[in-house]
Amino acid sequence: MTDLIDLDDLPVRAIKDVPQERLCLRCRAPFWSEGFGERICRRCKGSSTWQTLVQSVRPPGRRR
Structure with a gap:
């Protein structure tokens, strides 16, 4: 039996959201980023x- 990947289970990423080297917004040093949100x-x-x-800036936790 072979293990197949269901493409519907993979996360959807924007075309430009790719791992690459980026500059840190704080110190401007290059670093490896997993996506444009990092x-x-x-x-x-x-x-x-x-x-x-x-x-x-973290909001307080919700209490039940």
Whole structure:
């Protein structure tokens, strides 16, 4: 038996949403990005400035 991939199960991406090297919007250093939604490099995301900013704009969790 062969394992076939059902194309309907694959995620749909925009034509230009491809993995490629991009420039970080914060430090302008080139880094490998998995898609156009990833524009901040790993080094900048690990900085205390970035972490503080992310925590301050994250909406509070929903309570049930």
